[in-house]
Amino acid sequence: MAEFPEEVVKKAFGAADFRCECLLVEHGHGYNSMCMRVLDWNKRGQSFKAPDGEKGWDAHFIVSPENGGKTTQENCEILCWDCYCKKNKK
Numbered sequence: 001m002a003e004f005p006e007e008v009v010k011k012a013f014g015a016a017d018f019r020c021e022c023l024l025v026e027h028g029h030g031y032n033s034m035c036m037r038v039l040d041w042n043k044r045g046q047s048f049k050a051p052d053g054e055k056g057w058d059a060h061f062i063v064s065p066e067n068g069g070k071t072t073q074e075n076c077e078i079l080c081w082d083c084y085c086k087k088n089k090k
């Protein structure tokens with residue numbers, strides 16, 4: 001499976017202001033339907049789980065590689081783990 005280069009993820013992470021970029025109304029984020037959860041760069045990864053139960057985040061393909069999505073910053077969405085899981089379930 002395609003992966004974003006670390007450099008791309010770093011740029012996207014900075015552009016996202018270190019926050020979850022999810023805008024899906026159906027996630028029930030509340031204000032402006034934005035998640036805005038503050039994320040920690042060091043907590044990237046699908047299996048990450050802190051002892052206090054805090055979850056990590058990961059880079060999500062806006063257009064999936066199977067559909068021709070590229071590993072560019074434009075196609076990279078920073079999502080907290082909750083939103084990442086919800087989106088990938090679809």
Ligand SMILES: [Zn+2]
Pocket residue numbers: 020021022035036037079080081082083084
């Ligand atoms: Zn989120």
Ligand SMILES: [Zn+2]
Pocket residue numbers: 022023024027029035082083
């Ligand atoms: Zn969400």
